[in-house]
Amino acid sequence: MIDRVQLREIDWVLIGLLLVNSVIGILLIYSSSHYQNGNFYVKQIIWLLISLGVLFLVLSIDYKLLVGFSPYLYVLFLLLLGGLLIFGRVISGAKSWIHLAIIGGQPSELAKVVVLLVLARIFSEFQRTYLSLEFAALSGAVVFVPVAVIAVQPDLGTAVCFLPLLLASFLLAGMNRKTLALLLIITVVSGFVGWNFFLKDYQKQRLTTLVNPGQDPRGSGYHVLQSKIAIGSGGLAGKGFKKGTQIQLRFLPARHTDFIFSVLGEEFGFLGVFIVLLTYFSLLARIFRSVGKSRDRAGMYIVFMAACLLTFQFLFNVMMIVGLFPITGIPIPLLSYGGSSLLTTFVAVGLVVNVKMRRFVNV
Amino acid sequence: MRDSPIYEDVSHLLTRSRVVFILIEVLFIFVAFYYWKTQILDYKKYWNQSEANRTREVIVPAPRAVLTDRGGSVVLANNIASFKASIIRENSKNFEDSCRKISLLLGLEEEVLKQRIEKYRSLPLFKPIVVKDNLTLEDVALIEGRKMDLPELVIETEPKRFYPFANLAAHVLGYIQELTPDELRTTFKDRRLGEMVGKTGIENSYEARMAGVDGKIVEVVDSLGRKRDELDRIEPQQRPKLSLAIDYDLQAKAEELLAGKEGAIVALDAKTGGVMALASYPTYDPNKFVNRFTPEEWMALANNPDTPLVNRALQGQYSPGSIFKLVMAAAALDSRTITDQTTFFCGGVIEIYGRPFHCWSEPGHGTLNFYEAIRQSCNVYFYNIGRRMNIDAIAGYAEQLGLGKRTGIDIPGEKEGLVPSTGWKQRTQKTAWYPGETISVAIGQGPLQVTPVQVAAMTALIANRGRKVRPHVLLDAAPFTETTKIPAAIFEQVIEGMWRSANAGGTGQAAKVEAFDVCSKTGSTQWIGRETAERLGGALKKTHSWFTGFAPRNDPQVVVTVLIEFGGMGGATAAPMAGQIFKLYKTKYHDRQSPTPRN
Numbered sequence: 001m002i003d004r005v006q007l008r009e010i011d012w013v014l015i016g017l018l019l020v021n022s023v024i025g026i027l028l029i030y031s032s033s034h035y036q037n038g039n040f041y042v043k044q045i046i047w048l049l050i051s052l053g054v055l056f057l058v059l060s061i062d063y064k065l066l067v068g069f070s071p072y073l074y075v076l077f078l079l080l081l082g083g084l085l086i087f088g089r090v091i092s093g094a095k096s097w098i099h100l101a102i103i104g105g106q107p108s109e110l111a112k113v114v115v116l117l118v119l120a121r122i123f124s125e126f127q128r129t130y131l132s133l134e135f136a137a138l139s140g141a142v143v144f145v146p147v148a149v150i151a152v153q154p155d156l157g158t159a160v161c162f163l164p165l166l167l168a169s170f171l172l173a174g175m176n177r178k179t180l181a182l183l184l185i186i187t188v189v190s191g192f193v194g195w196n197f198f199l200k201d202y203q204k205q206r207l208t209t210l211v212n213p214g215q216d217p218r219g220s221g222y223h224v225l226q227s228k229i230a231i232g233s234g235g236l237a238g239k240g241f242k243k244g245t246q247i248q249l250r251f252l253p254a255r256h257t258d259f260i261f262s263v264l265g266e267e268f269g270f271l272g273v274f275i276v277l278l279t280y281f282s283l284l285a286r287i288f289r290s291v292g293k294s295r296d297r298a299g300m301y302i303v304f305m306a307a308c309l310l311t312f313q314f315l316f317n318v319m320m321i322v323g324l325f326p327i328t329g330i331p332i333p334l335l336s337y338g339g340s341s342l343l344t345t346f347v348a349v350g351l352v353v354n355v356k357m358r359r360f361v362n363v
Numbered sequence: 364m365r366d367s368p369i370y371e372d373v374s375h376l377l378t379r380s381r382v383v384f385i386l387i388e389v390l391f392i393f394v395a396f397y398y399w400k401t402q403i404l405d406y407k408k409y410w411n412q413s414e415a416n417r418t419r420e421v422i423v424p425a426p427r428a429v430l431t432d433r434g435g436s437v438v439l440a441n442n443i444a445s446f447k448a449s450i451i452r453e454n455s456k457n458f459e460d461s462c463r464k465i466s467l468l469l470g471l472e473e474e475v476l477k478q479r480i481e482k483y484r485s486l487p488l489f490k491p492i493v494v495k496d497n498l499t500l501e502d503v504a505l506i507e508g509r510k511m512d513l514p515e516l517v518i519e520t521e522p523k524r525f526y527p528f529a530n531l532a533a534h535v536l537g538y539i540q541e542l543t544p545d546e547l548r549t550t551f552k553d554r555r556l557g558e559m560v561g562k563t564g565i566e567n568s569y570e571a572r573m574a575g576v577d578g579k580i581v582e583v584v585d586s587l588g589r590k591r592d593e594l595d596r597i598e599p600q601q602r603p604k605l606s607l608a609i610d611y612d613l614q615a616k617a618e619e620l621l622a623g624k625e626g627a628i629v630a631l632d633a634k635t636g637g638v639m640a641l642a643s644y645p646t647y648d649p650n651k652f653v654n655r656f657t658p659e660e661w662m663a664l665a666n667n668p669d670t671p672l673v674n675r676a677l678q679g680q681y682s683p684g685s686i687f688k689l690v691m692a693a694a695a696l697d698s699r700t701i702t703d704q705t706t707f708f709c710g711g712v713i714e715i716y717g718r719p720f721h722c723w724s725e726p727g728h729g730t731l732n733f734y735e736a737i738r739q740s741c742n743v744y745f746y747n748i749g750r751r752m753n754i755d756a757i758a759g760y761a762e763q764l765g766l767g768k769r770t771g772i773d774i775p776g777e778k779e780g781l782v783p784s785t786g787w788k789q790r791t792q793k794t795a796w797y798p799g800e801t802i803s804v805a806i807g808q809g810p811l812q813v814t815p816v817q818v819a820a821m822t823a824l825i826a827n828r829g830r831k832v833r834p835h836v837l838l839d840a841a842p843f844t845e846t847t848k849i850p851a852a853i854f855e856q857v858i859e860g861m862w863r864s865a866n867a868g869g870t871g872q873a874a875k876v877e878a879f880d881v882c883s884k885t886g887s888t889q890w891i892g893r894e895t896a897e898r899l900g901g902a903l904k905k906t907h908s909w910f911t912g913f914a915p916r917n918d919p920q921v922v923v924t925v926l927i928e929f930g931g932m933g934g935a936t937a938a939p940m941a942g943q944i945f946k947l948y949k950t951k952y953h954d955r956q957s958p959t960p961r962n
Contacts, residue, residue, distance in 0.1 A: 232401045232409025245417045249585040270402040291380040
């Protein structure tokens with residue numbers, strides 16, 4: 001399936017940036033969890049190898065084929081998520097885990113890529129300058145169904161990550177004032193309905209804590225406070241690898257997952273933060289620049305949505321851990337511990353490389 | 364177009380993508396600035412917070428100084444290790460849940476537990492709050508066993524004051540209690556809430572020499588408050604042990620004699636004023652105070668009608684009765700009102716100022732001189748002296764002998780007693796002094812009030828032929844040199860009378876000890892007027908029973924004063940008790956030819 005031209009066009013720099021950020025992640029995971037049970041960094045290394053393999057598997061299949069198959073994948077994943085809701089076990093408060101022989105995974109993570117492909121398929125047919133209502137409604141429905149199922153699990157963090165896909169596709173399709181106004185109204189109304197009928201108390205509390213984290217330092221404000229203390233006390237150069245007191249003495253919660261960037265802040269200081277901001281930015285910038293290196297609409301949508309998905313998660317997380325956003329279970333792709341998240345990111349970036357390597361028409 | 368997508372015009376899509384990317388660049392710059400602000404500008408603030416998070420200062424209380432008796436070998440107060448259970452609120456995953464579990468485990472009521480925790484709400488994070496002290500070893504084992512389950516419950520050890528002989532010398536030693544917030548603001552500014560300080564007795568008067576310097580440990584703790592490391596450690600310092608003038612055997616004997624009665628016994632080292640025994644009954648166990656009373660226990664003790672907390676030896680003010688004849692005797696001789704050869708006739712009653720005054724002996728003592736008057740404690744002889752002296756002169760002598768003012772003993776709470784004078788009557792009752800009242804004062808009745816320790820100090824003064832001593836409990840208390848203006852020869856004559864009292868069949872003969880030359884004076888005082896007592900009948904006719912004396916006559920070593928409330932005649936009740944003390948002293952110190960105890 002891959003010919004020599006395509007092989008030559010594989011974006012090794014992008015894959016290299018992917019690996020660099022993943023290795024940084026593993027170092028931070030090691031520092032934040034080496035003293036407790038679970039061997040998280042070992043599992044992450046295994047997942048990295050698996051993900052790398054899957055990435056090359058993704059490269060071997062023409063993305064147009066995947067886009068074509070995406071509706072079937074979509075239905076398959078909906079069934080899987082629905083089944084989990086009914087039969088799944090509760091892990092950290094949510095029925096979002098599927099248990100395989102060795103390691104468990106969250107299909108809701110991988111569902112992001114499936115939705116991405118379906119949206120790409122829908123919008124590849126769309127050739128007008130501005131988004132039309134039918135397309136908006138159709139793509140909205142495609143995103144809403146899995147989001148609803150995942151939100152009920154309840155895994156708000158993962159559910160929220162589907163929205164940038166929709167937003168990205170809308171942005172690329174273009175919005176005139178009328179659709180923009182309509183979108184705003186829908187956002188406000190759904191926000192109101194969600195707050196009053198769907199958000200659980202602890203989720204609401206996290207939102208109110210954002211406004212004033214000091215009001216309840218041992219309650220829901222605790223996580224933000226400890227995270228800010230960790231980051232702030234890192235100073236310019238940090239406390240050193242494995243020497244962060246907030247981490248090693250376990251004041252920082254969810255150290256190897258949601259708060260992995262706080263680990264970076266405490267142990268490597270502002271310099272470390274700055275360097276990782278640069279490496280991560282380089283990765284995102286390279287994906288964004290790839291938007292123009294696609295031979296069709298579907299490819300552009302795939303690359304753009306993948307870029308927006310990763311950017312959204314990264315920025316949301318680094319702002320959430322310093323108290324700019326409410327604490328929601330959104331990990332940083334590549335850096336945070338989590339096999340499904342790592343795999344999903346590799347698949348998404350794999351699609352980007354896939355699109356890029358097949359930009360020259362030689363069929 | 365549809366068939367050849369490559370020619371599609373997608374430039375507007377690219378433009379949109381670039382706009383979004385610019386937005387993202389701006390966001391990245393914003394994030395970088397925000398982290399710069401947090402990590403560089405606010406660095407100090409967060410650094411301090413992270414240090415406060417990870418370190419914990421633990422105070423290591425210093426044990427109080429050890430107290431021994433005068434020999435140095437009998438320990439009257441020391442410290443033992445005590446275990447207490449404390450809760451660290453921050454370690455509790457579910458506060459309600461752990462309150463329930465802990466109350467079950469320690470057998471506390473859940474409400475009481477919560478109230479206690481609420482009381483210390485303002486303590487800094489991770490400060491343990493004591494929920495139960497004086498744990499038994501079983502309790503400790505039980506808590507240790509649940510360590511994994513209840514990380515919020517920790518066991519701390521602290522030195523606890525312990526009085527090995529419980530009641531023994533309780534009124535001398537005093538007791539310690541938790542500081543009140545009031546004391547924290549005034550007397551003990553440098554101490555902490557919850558610390559124990561001496562409330563009375565030696566524990567209070569020598570607080571500065573008892574309380575050690577607390578130590579401190581700076582620990583590194585993890586988020587569960589578990590100790591991970593130690594950064595600094597300052598050991599607590601205990602102050603050197605203090606020896607008291609108390610003699611264990613005399614003290615134990617005194618308390619044994621008092622058991623079941625209400626009263627006080629004071630034994631002084633005649634030469635120095637060192638308190639060899641000071642007992643007050645009923646008494647209490649000072650260990651109870653250390654263990655933090657329950658409110659019920661405290662009310663029971665404080666409201667006990669027998670007032671066990673009152674130190675009768677220096678807070679009980681009694682009419683001196685015939686004991687006061689010693690003052691009258693010295694006063695009469697020194698003022699040359701009489702000489703030792705002056706005689707008066709006692710017919711059992713004498714009429715003065717148109718009113719009969721009775722002797723305690725109804726048939727009377729006949730004609731007697733000064734020495735016989737003291738020996739027999741004849742009232743009529745002293746009425747005659749009283750008629751010839753004025754009250755202010757008597758008051759002057761009483762004060763010279765140490766009555767009407769504090770002796771200065773190093774136990775807090777001493778009462779002054781009362782020596783009446785014309786000025787006093789004018790001040791308090793706005794009336795003139797009647798000469799008839801002087802007659803009552805002459806035999807120790809009337810408004811006169813003395814404490815047993817005052818009587819003991821006065822007796823030591825007489826024994827030393829005019830040299831005053833200050834009663835003191837601490838063995839090495841500063842010596843006291845002051846002599847009265849009364850010549851030694853006069854005391855010699857008073858002492859001759861006192862010697863006869865014990866050794867020539869006088870009122871104090873029950874205190875006589877073979878070959879020890881006890882000199883004594885007894886007293887039996889009506890605590891209400893004689894007429895009233897007779898009107899009320901037999902039951903109330905019982906008088907307070909006094910004895911005071913010293914021995915031996917020519918080398919005074921020990922003073923013994925006994926007061927038994929409602930004990931009856933001094934010669935019958937108090938004197939034999941004093942005799943036993945003298946006897947014990949003699950066998951322990953005098954017979955062995957051991958050097959006289961000094962300070």
